[in-house]
Amino acid sequence: MHTAPRPVDALRRRTGLAVLAGLMLLLPAVAGRMAYLLHEEGDRLRAFAEKQQHKQLVLPARRGGIFDNRGRLLAGTERKPDVFVDARRLFEILEEKFPAPREQAQKLAEFAAATAIRLNLPQAEVLGKLQSKANSRFVVLKTRIDDAEAEAIEAFDHEAAEAISLTHNPLRSYPLGSSMAHVIGFVGREGKGLEGVEKALDDHLHGTDGVRRTLCTVSRGSLDFAEDSGREPVDGGHVVLTLDAEIQRIAEEQLRLAVEKFEAKSAVALVMDPNTGDVLAMASLPTYDLNDPNAYPVDARRNRAVTDPVEPGSCFKPFVASGALQERFVNLKESIDCHHGLHFFRGRKVRDTHPQGWLDLKGIIVHSSNIGMGTIADRMPASLVERLVRDFGYGQRTDVGCPGESAGILKPVKEWSGYSPISISFGQELAVTPVQLITALSAIVNGGELLKPRIVRGRLAADGRTLDWHDGPEVVRRVLRKDISEVFTTQILPSVVDDVTEGSLKSEKYTTLGKTGTAQVPYPNRPGYEPGAYVGSFLGAGPVSDPKLTCIVMVRKPNPAKGYYGRTVAGPAVKAILEQSLEYLGVPPDRALAAVRTVDAGRP
């Protein structure tokens, strides 16, 4: 029996159909929105979710260390905190909490004062920084703060304390401060080497930071490792230098004493092992603190031992003289007329500071006679003088390993005048760097071989594996025969130290040799010399029987009233450096032994 639907059922069915129809109509809208979100907004929303659900933890890599030849750390990494203020947030907080502008200004001043006290900074400086960078989210107030300052900042109690924070970035630290500053160099805030070894070997030293990706909670706490958990940090490799921090200290101390005593503008000291070419000390004054390089003028950062060529003056004489002796343009027994201090070569007047009559080669070097040296050079062809000088490494970079090295100035022989060989023989008309001079002196005293000087002993991987290591000498060329080298090392150059009584540089412990030099300083931009401006130099080595060290000290622009001759301003420093360094290296004193040998030799 068919019964008519009840009105309630019909109503239900109609309502159901209506809802269904509504849902059917809504479905395309939902699908459309989904398609829009997927295709149009998908990337943005995925990135947003990724940012919200994951966080990255930076695993800092360590920049490789720089060590001296005895393993002392010269450049390492520290995690000293920097203090910064989110200035925009600070001003937002002040506006939210203190609507009145006057009150805001008062609270800002309070904030600056409280911060300044905690960081030992002037309040005006802090306030000025905050006001001038009000929109910045990162205003650095102080870098490398100490533990007490960090604790004070962490315990900072102020309405706007959340705007101040600490960052713990790895920072390059130089435990020896200004020692070896010109050799080591420094890195910029981004961790890139800007000077010295830091710059030259930046590719080897720098590391690559790692990243750890984690899933995080809504409060940004780490929950679990993400599927792609990031990458491990790669530490930088290490560098071992040939320099010795103790010999460097000795050189720096003696250089400072010389500069203070003679009120000089600048000075350079170098110490080298003549048998390997290893540079053991390289000091320049003025210097700077590697931990705060920007507080010093750019001029103080110049490594004068390699960047500043100077006219060498008389300390250049042994190089031409030894070549002349080897090429038989002079012999040891010959006497040369030194014309009592005044002579004309090719129409140009040459003077001697200490006028002499007839001198042999040793006398010419000991009394530093320009006329005697000029007479010898005048016998030699210009091309031979040029070859000898170039053979000693002048006019070309030594590639010692320091950035910005100068090749010096040595004109090609075709540009020379007839007078050039004469002036070059006593160290004029050319400019050389201190590192060229000490390398050439090492060639004279080591048996006649020019060695490649170096400041880098080797490179190590981050885990300490040796990548490359240089122990032995790297011979560039032979410049002198052994017998000529021996004559200069044991007879001629020791006399410069031993036979002069005035201003004696004789060491009581070691037999040493040397050569003085005093040169005028040429004008930088025009011909001629600055009146009263000199460079006093002294080249030295010891012990005479088997030289273990060579040393050069150059003192630029000393106060002439205090002294300017190389023997006076640089000689005592070389004597002290050689004496103390040889003692430190454990070389037995040989002065007493040499005296016994002399007495024995005199016996019938």
Add this chain to the structure above:
Amino acid sequence: MKPARWAGAIVVMLALALAVVHLRTEQARCAARMLKSEGDRIALRGELWELQASVARLKSPVEIHDRLRRLRELAAAKAEDSTVSDTNTLTLTHR
């Protein structure tokens, strides 16, 4: 199925659910511990670097010579003090 079996099945399922929850919790705890260790390792590396730099500062030849000089001065001052006190003692004895 008898009620006892139902009850048994429910207990087993409950135990399984609890085990899963426990495992998940432990996993989260382990992950948190590993993350903390990672953070500690970074902090320790930083501390190690700082200590190495501090040791290097103490071993620097300039520092060593400074300390030596200070010790010498101290020793000299002490020696002077003891001489003065000895002299005083002698003076008193003579009196």
